[in-house]
Amino acid sequence: MKKIIKNGTIVTAADTFFGDVLIDDGIIVMIGVDLESEGAELVDATGCYVFPGGIDPHTHLDMPFGGTMTADDFETGTIAAAFGGTTTVIDFCITNKSKPLGEWVKVWHEKAKGKAVIDYGFHLMITDANDGVLAELPGIIENEGITSLKVFMAYKNVFQADDGTLFKTLLLAKEQGALVMVHAENGDVIDYLVNKALEEGNTDPIYHALTRPSVLEGEATGRAADLAGMADSQLYVVHVTCEEAVNKIAEARSKGLKVFGETCPQYLVLDVTELEKPNFEGAKYVWSPPLREKRHQQALWDALWNGQLQTVGSDQCSFNFKGQKDLGLGDFSKIPNGGPTIEDRFTILYSEGVEKGRLTLNKFVDVISTTSAKLFGLFPQKGTIAIGSDADIVIFDPSVERTLSAETHHMNVDYNPYEGMKVKGEPVSVLVRGEFVIRDKQYVGEAGSGQYLQRKRFAAADRIPVKKHPVGGGLG
Numbered sequence: 001m002k003k004i005i006k007n008g009t010i011v012t013a014a015d016t017f018f019g020d021v022l023i024d025d026g027i028i029v030m031i032g033v034d035l036e037s038e039g040a041e042l043v044d045a046t047g048c049y050v051f052p053g054g055i056d057p058h059t060h061l062d063m064p065f066g067g068t069m070t071a072d073d074f075e076t077g078t079i080a081a082a083f084g085g086t087t088t089v090i091d092f093c094i095t096n097k098s099k100p101l102g103e104w105v106k107v108w109h110e111k112a113k114g115k116a117v118i119d120y121g122f123h124l125m126i127t128d129a130n131d132g133v134l135a136e137l138p139g140i141i142e143n144e145g146i147t148s149l150k151v152f153m154a155y156k157n158v159f160q161a162d163d164g165t166l167f168k169t170l171l172l173a174k175e176q177g178a179l180v181m182v183h184a185e186n187g188d189v190i191d192y193l194v195n196k197a198l199e200e201g202n203t204d205p206i207y208h209a210l211t212r213p214s215v216l217e218g219e220a221t222g223r224a225a226d227l228a229g230m231a232d233s234q235l236y237v238v239h240v241t242c243e244e245a246v247n248k249i250a251e252a253r254s255k256g257l258k259v260f261g262e263t264c265p266q267y268l269v270l271d272v273t274e275l276e277k278p279n280f281e282g283a284k285y286v287w288s289p290p291l292r293e294k295r296h297q298q299a300l301w302d303a304l305w306n307g308q309l310q311t312v313g314s315d316q317c318s319f320n321f322k323g324q325k326d327l328g329l330g331d332f333s334k335i336p337n338g339g340p341t342i343e344d345r346f347t348i349l350y351s352e353g354v355e356k357g358r359l360t361l362n363k364f365v366d367v368i369s370t371t372s373a374k375l376f377g378l379f380p381q382k383g384t385i386a387i388g389s390d391a392d393i394v395i396f397d398p399s400v401e402r403t404l405s406a407e408t409h410h411m412n413v414d415y416n417p418y419e420g421m422k423v424k425g426e427p428v429s430v431l432v433r434g435e436f437v438i439r440d441k442q443y444v445g446e447a448g449s450g451q452y453l454q455r456k457r458f459a460a461a462d463r464i465p466v467k468k469h470p471v472g473g474g475l476g
């Protein structure tokens with residue numbers, strides 16, 4: 001069924017213009033003014049922006065962590081994502097040494113199958129780059145299209161890998177065209193500080209932040225960047241929270257290293273004082289790395305503006321306050337780490353970024369969608385509005401003023417860390433491959449309609465294949 005999205009302001013990472021988008025069979029086939037096509041359904045976007053669907057490069061859906069499971073699975077999480085303007089997520093396939101990596105990939109396929117309402121891919125976690133893992137990886141990269149590998153430098157005795165594993169993963173990634181992602185904090189020193197705090201009787205949520213100072217994020221970021229440089233490989237630092245880490249990334253990039261960085265809405269708009277809330281409410285704001293002092297927010301906004309950070313992920317990892325976060329009553333180290341942001345990522349960035357003059361409209365699209373598509377092997381299928389791209393589209397009304405709240409959100413979790421925050425703008429309708437998932441603010445999608453995305457290898461991503469001219473003589 002054809003559709004024409006009419007009279008909107010189309011915004012990509014490069015351009016802003018008034019026009020129509022013709023969709024046929026899930027693909028954008030024409031962009032122009034006053035488009036007509038017989039039998040096409042007309043979708044009115046008057047007064048709205050027409051954005052490429054958001055790409056969230058960092059989610060944890062249906063993940064076991066901290067002795068419990070995340071509250072959102074692939075169904076609730078992707079419905080909430082769609083309400084928020086996100087049409088693709090890349091989730092972390094968590095692994096351990098108990099079985100081969102390929103078995104974990106099957107586990108993650110089972111979690112998503114029949115549930116996801118938007119398209120999805122997986123990053124693959126590496127805990128130990130032993131000979132078996134290094135032998136298995138090329139096949140997974142090729143056959144599953146999983147072209148990004150995650151190494152945790154923190155969470156000692158849980159997820160943490162050593163520097164040898166990070167280095168070997170970087171070497172393999174260089175050879176195979178994969179992108180290595182790191183959670184950059186010094187897990188060993190944090191472990192020491194956490195034990196010391198607990199021994200001294202300091203058990204409240206604020207000690208989560210006090211035992212993970214920003215210097216340890218900067219140190220690990222610099223170490224990972226140096227190892228990436230030695231391996232002549234590519235590195236993506238997830239959830240960057242602080243000036244120290246931004247500076248290490250900027251330094252590496254100034255030397256020409258292929259080092260990239262992501263931040264998250266929580267670090268841009270919330271600060272460490274949230275963890276001091278009484279009645280254990282501070283636990284709602286326990287992420288790792290932790291929320292920082294307010295001054296770091298400016299460094300993060302500046303880094304998005306000047307390109308030292310390139311993407312914004314949600315790090316969606318939701319746990320209910322009652323029954324999950326309270327596992328850490330009396331011991332902050334047992335509070336499950338993470339929070340719900342998958343739904344509000346897009347609008348918070350628009351509202352706090354574009355509306356407050358911190359990002360241009362095009363830069364907003366770039367950080368919320370396009371650069372993730374490029375880095376993670378999805379461009380130009382995803383991440384832009386262009387002829388031949390999937391019709392993943394958000395019709396966004398910038399005039400709406402609303403208040404974020406657990407009362408109105410769609411995530412399967414009993415609190416919203418942005419409760420009471422006033423934002424401008426709202427996704428009105430959201431299409432995935434040309435089909436409405438959200439229509440006039442109502443969910444009209446179908447569990448299982450999201451497709452698994454085999455992704456291209458790093459650096460192949462932004463090369464558009466040149467087709468032979470249909471009657472010959474083309475460039476191809």
Ligand SMILES: NC(=O)NCCC(=O)O
Pocket residue numbers: 060183239286287288289315317337338339
């Ligand atoms: N960030 C967080 O606190 N939880 C999710 C796991 C991770 O990304 O480190």
Ligand SMILES: [Zn+2]
Pocket residue numbers: 183238239288289
């Ligand atoms: Zn992390």
Ligand SMILES: [Zn+2]
Pocket residue numbers: 058059060315316317
């Ligand atoms: Zn995460």
